[in-house]
């Protein structure tokens with residue numbers, strides 16, 4: 553039997569912790585049990601009660617206040633230190649997660665993008681969850697929609713997403729958060745970008761039109777074209793929107809993630825064939 557989890561990642565302030573608390577509320581409303589892990593040693597506030605909290609093992613504050621000269625860090629180095637400390641003490645996490653079956657966990661991760669794009673910490677953690685606990689993991693990568701509403705930013709965000717996807721090698725959903733903050737026109741523009749994203753070459757055409765005469769864009773046209781070709785050749789990056797002002801938005805996203813990790817499939821079989829039992 554399996555266990556299931558979402559690893560909620562993404563840049564600082566992109567809405568990871570808010571997503572986790574909204575997901576928790578949504579699940580309570582529909583009568584579904586999920587467990588939340590705060591995996592951010594620097595967290596000061598979040599609006600849910602975690603079942604497991606990494607700060608009980610180590611917090612950023614502990615590291616910054618430590619008088620030992622050999623571990624003098626600023627906040628960013630300190631956070632990486634905390635995450636590496638967690639990896640060296642995975643038996644702590646093991647004891648917190650216990651030996652569940654068919655249970656569903658959500659990991660609220662720190663906002664340092666390098667943890668996902670090139671450091672080994674998160675990859676090591678995910679591999680441990682898969683191999684040691686039999687977790688089926690999906691990475692849910694949040695991006696603030698405001699960072700992605702013009703073509704150049706869209707390419708930048710897509711590159712960050714691609715980098716995390718190839719590094720972590722798990723089922724992946726890129727989520728554009730805070731869509732409720734966009735006005736009607738911006739929402740229409742976003743739909744346009746998401747359509748363009750289906751074909752990166754259309755996106756490139758759009759980018760060139762958008763920036764006609766711009767010296768920077770002219771100078772770096774070959775580079776931009778190469779990036780767009782790279783995204784195209786992988787064909788991996790897509791985005792799903794999350795609009796907390798829309799009633800079904802969270803349910804749609806959850807259904808997508810569940811299907812990736814095949815959560816509830818056994819349940820479906822039982823529901824579809826209730827009379828088959830014993831027979």
Ligand SMILES: Nc1nc2c(ncn2[C@@H]2O[C@H](COP(=O)(O)OP(=O)(O)OP(=O)(O)O)[C@@H](O)[C@H]2O)c(=O)[nH]1
Nearest residue numbers: 563564565566567568569570662663729730733796
């Ligand atoms: N309107 C709106 N605001 C949001 C949404 N998601 C997050 N926010 C706001 O964005 C800010 C950052 O949200 P967090 O959930 O703390 O972001 P985070 O990714 O956990 O941040 P770090 O843990 O610091 O990396 C907060 O002020 C949230 O209230 C959303 O869907 N809609």
Ligand SMILES: [Mg+2]
Nearest residue numbers: 568569592595
């Ligand atoms: Mg957070």
